[in-house]
Amino acid sequence: MSAVIIETQAAPGIVQLTLNRPAARNALDRELIEALAAAFARHGACDSTRVLLLAAAGSAFCAGADLAAMRDLGRAPALENRADADRLAALLRAVRDCPKPSIACVQGAAFGGGLGLVAACDVAVASSAAVFRMPEVRLGLVPAVISPYVIEAIGLRRARRYFLSAEIIDAGAAQAIGLVHEVVAADALGATCLALALEIRQGGPQAVAAAKALIAEVGRLPQAALDQRTAEIIATVRAGGEAQQGLAAALARRQPPWNA
Numbered sequence: 468m469s470a471v472i473i474e475t476q477a478a479p480g481i482v483q484l485t486l487n488r489p490a491a492r493n494a495l496d497r498e499l500i501e502a503l504a505a506a507f508a509r510h511g512a513c514d515s516t517r518v519l520l521l522a523a524a525g526s527a528f529c530a531g532a533d534l535a536a537m538r539d540l541g542r543a544p545a546l547e548n549r550a551d552a553d554r555l556a557a558l559l560r561a562v563r564d565c566p567k568p569s570i571a572c573v574q575g576a577a578f579g580g581g582l583g584l585v586a587a588c589d590v591a592v593a594s595s596a597a598v599f600r601m602p603e604v605r606l607g608l609v610p611a612v613i614s615p616y617v618i619e620a621i622g623l624r625r626a627r628r629y630f631l632s633a634e635i636i637d638a639g640a641a642q643a644i645g646l647v648h649e650v651v652a653a654d655a656l657g658a659t660c661l662a663l664a665l666e667i668r669q670g671g672p673q674a675v676a677a678a679k680a681l682i683a684e685v686g687r688l689p690q691a692a693l694d695q696r697t698a699e700i701i702a703t704v705r706a707g708g709e710a711q712q713g714l715a716a717a718l719a720r721r722q723p724p725w726n727a
Contacts, residue, residue, distance in 0.1 A: 469487060470487060470502075471486070471487055471488055471498050471499045471502050472484055472485065472486065472487060472499070472502045472503055472506055473485040473487045473524070474506065477520055477661055477664065478661060478664070478665065478668075480515060480516065480517035480518065480668055481517060481518045481519075481520065481661065481664045481665070481668060482510055482516050482518075482519055482520070483519075483520040483521075483522055483572075484503065484506050484507075484510075484519060484520065484521050484522070485522045485523060485524055486499065486503070486521075486522070486523040486524065486528070486529060487523075487524045488524075489523075489524045489525025489526070489527075490525075491530070491533070492525065492526070492527035492529070492530035492576070493523045493524070493525065493527055493528065493529040493530060493581070494529070494530045494531065494532065494533045495529065495531060495532050495533065495555065495558075495580045495581070496533050496536060497536075497551065497554065500554050500555060500558050501554065503558055503561075503562075504554075504557055504558040504561045507519070507558075507561040507562055507565045507569075508561055508565075510565070510567055511561075511565040511566050511567050514672075516567050517567065517568075517667070517668045517672060517675075518567060518568050518569075518570065518664040518667050518668055519565065519567050519568070519569045519570070520569075520570050520572055520660055520661070520664060521562075521569055521570065521571050521572065521584065521588055522572040522574070522657075522660075523572075523573075523574065523575070525575070526574075526575045526576075527575040527576040527577075527581075528571075528573045528574060528575050528576060528577040528581055528585070528597065529576075529577055529578070529580065529581025529582075529584060530576060530578050530579070530581060531578040531579025531580040531581050531582070531602070532555075532579055532580050534606070534714055534717050534718055535714075535718060536551075537606075537608070537705055537710075537714055538705075538711060538714035538715060538718065540702075540705060541705040541706045541707070541710055541711050541714070542706075542711070545702070545706070548702045548705070548706055549698065549699070549702040551702075552611075552612060552697075552698035552699075552701045552702040553694075553698050555580060555583075555612045555698075556612050556694040556697060556698045557694075558584075559583055559584070559587045559612065559613065559616055560587075560694060562584060562587040562588060563587045563616065563683075564683070566676040566679060566680070567675075567676070568589045568590070568664075568667050568675060568679065569587075569588040569589050569590070570588060570589065570590045570591070570592060570660050570663055570664055570667075571584065571585045571588040571590070571591040571592070571647075572592055572656055572657065572660040573585055573591060573592065573593040573594065573597045573647065573656075574594045574596070574597060574653065574656055575594070575596065575597055575598070576597070576598050576599075576600070577597065577598075577599050577600075578599070578600045578601070578602055579600075579601060579602060579603060579610065579613070580612070580613060582599050582600065582601055582613065582617065582646075583610075583612065583613025583616055583617060585599070585646065585647065586613065586616035586617045586619070586620040586621075586646065587616045589679070590648055590663060591646065591647040591648055592647065592648060592649045592650075592651060592656065592659055592660050592663065593638045593641060593642070593647040593649070593650050593651075593656075594638065594650070594651065594652070594653040594656045595638050595639075595650055595651065595652055595653060596638070596653050597637075597638045597641070597647075597650075598635050598636065598637055598638070599635070599636040599637075599638075599641050599646060600633065600634070600635050600636060601613070601617070601629055601630055601633060602633045603630075603633065604630070604631060604633050605633045605713065605717075605723070606710065606713035606714055606717055606723070607704075607707070607709035607710035607711070607712060607713030607714070607723065608701065608704055608705055608710050608713065608714075609630075609700060609701065609704050610630055611697040611698070611700035611701040611704070612697045612698060612701050614626070614630075614697055615693045615697065617646075620645050620646050621644045621645050621646055622644075622645070625644045625645075629644075638650045709725075712724050
């Protein structure tokens, strides 16, 4: 059985973590969430790791949550439903709070939780073919757990549009709104991300970690409260009738009742 995360040494001190569920468009199931959180925790504590690259196998970066799992979790006991939401919140926090800088290398679609991963990384570079979307409201859901990271990246005013419209954001628009820092040709993505990692590696390891901590202290609200609240929101919403109808419709490839 293939590993859901492939770890490679891109250069001395630079580790690439590659999401490896290409057949599922790297959708975030429990195994992938736990494996990625563990990898960030492990490398965050490893002195030899200086920079992390987050990439993905296949045509999509990450399609977000598995729809069937979301539907089933909405029907599950409340504690099980909430525990799953807490796992995603813990993963995004592990990415954001990792003392080692992270660069998202986005080659394809990054939807929902996948877009949240991009926003949680310190730097994001996208292929010109990449597309982004928060489709949750079309499914009767809300982008709750990813919201602190996305709003930090694009701001409240832009979040009002994209949270509510669920429209596709192409790579150029993603750069314009601050979701990604740079857009490059598809065949230049790997080299561009590695070159940026090499630039970051020139900083003192302790200074880089301190700079990350400084940004967090200056620029963020208390994270624990946000994690608790956003996990509560998604666990509650997906257990509701509208979310169950929307997820069922998506799985059946038909319009949800509010668009029928």
